[in-house]
Amino acid sequence: MSPQQKFMDFSEFFRKSPKELISEKFYDAMNSDYSDLSKYSQKCNEITVSQPKDKMIEICKKYLRFLENSKIWNEGNPQYDISILLNYWIYENLIGIYGADDNGKINTGFSALQYVWQYYNYTPKIETYHQKCNPNIDVVNHPDWNKRKEFYDYCIDYNTLYVTATNYPNKCEEYYKIIKSKIPLYQYFDQKCLTDQNNCPKFYKPCKPYNPETFIYILPCHSEIQNKEAAANATVGHSPSEKELGSGAHVHGSGLSGIEVGVHDTESTPETTEIGKKVGHSILGVAPALLTATALYRYTPIGSWVRKFGGYSPDSINDTNGGEMEEFLDNTQGSGNTFFGRGENYISYQPL
Structure with missing residues (x-):
């Protein structure tokens, strides 16, 4: 690495992400390529995984960058369980490499990252986060993992979606449609958790109050969108x-x-x-x-972390408290920062 190059903190990648929703900004920051990744090449080159090994090495380096060089990780307590997001990021990437049905290779990939987590020579400032960010396939290895990921992502993004749709007319319809698209997810998990509580996601209960059906009708653009949909349906049903x-x-x-x-x-x-x-x-x-x-x-027509990332909620999805991202609160880009300081508008999260 040349003298002009520097290490990029994870929070800086997060802040510079063009994405608007919290979960999307997290995944975008995790996926960011930067020259600082070369620092982790030696350790990640040692992992034992199935081919294509080079792709696994890239995941390993990005994981270590987050583990070691994140102010969120080192200095704060996010208000929701960052390990869930992290494990879903790992799992989705491994599926992208090996396919959803190759559990053996996916398990080997998780094991390799666990090895790196355990033996990489650095000293975390907060031991509890070191434990939480140990890759754990049991968190995400479910037949309906993609629905669970989407459900938790929405739970994280709820404040941003609701507040933006409520306060910014030019974004209301876009976010309204995102919110509405989550209704089938709630129907799915309502039924699943009613009939099979052992396989109910642990985050189902704290996320349940964010069911779109309980509040979508109070969004400012609800009536307008309903009228548009009614007109479209009338056109479809029209007989010449x-x-x-x-x-x-x-x-x-x-x-x-x-x-x-x-x-x-x-x-x-x-x-x-x-x-x-x-x-x-x-x-x-x-x-x-x-x-x-x-x-x-x-x-026929063909939150601490939430506030500091994109919107504050006085309670949380997790039971941790902290102030980990003050350093870039004022610089966050996109719609997520346009309503900082307006805590009175936010609907609170409930602790996990």
Whole structure:
């Protein structure tokens, strides 16, 4: 590494991320490439994993950068369980390398990172975080892991989504749609946790109050979006009238454009009359199908951490307290920082 290059703290990657939602900013920061990763090459080159090893080495280096060089990790207590986000980041990347069905190689990848976590020579400032950030496949290894990840990500992002949609009209519709898209997730986990509590995510209960169905109707753009959806549904259900389709004198379709079925101005002879009858009968036979296709074509429309990252909540999704990211609170970019200091607008998290 040249003298001009420097180590980038994880919080700096987080702050500079163009993403707006907390979970997305975290994953974006974890994925960031930077020359400082070369510092971890020697240790990560020693890991024993399945091929392609080079991709696993990159994950290892980014994991170590977070582990050692993060002010969040070293100096603070995030208000939600960072280990869940971290383990989902690892798991998703390993699936990207080995595939969702190759549990053996995925387990080997987690084991390699556990080895690195245990034997890498550095001294964490906060031992509890050292324990929490030990890669643990049991946290994320479920058949419905992607739904669980999406559910927890939404739980982390709830404050940002709600406050932004409530206070910024130009973002309301975009965030409204994101919020609404989570309704099936809640229906899924409501049913799952009712019938199989042993497999219910541990974060289900603290995230339950953020069910979109309990508050989506009070968002400022709710009525406008409902009206748009009603109008769109009315258009889909609209049946074309005879006038809209035409009198039937002309049938337009693929290969039949401009063929007339009605009376001709040209002189009729017995021969042409007979041909006309045959052609007329043929066209009339396919006309219903053509008209149906035409109609279908024309008428069917084809928090401490939360506050300091992007929005504060006085309670938390986790039971930890702290002030880990004051150093870049004022610099956070994107919509997440546009309402700093307006704690009165925030709906609080409940502790995990």
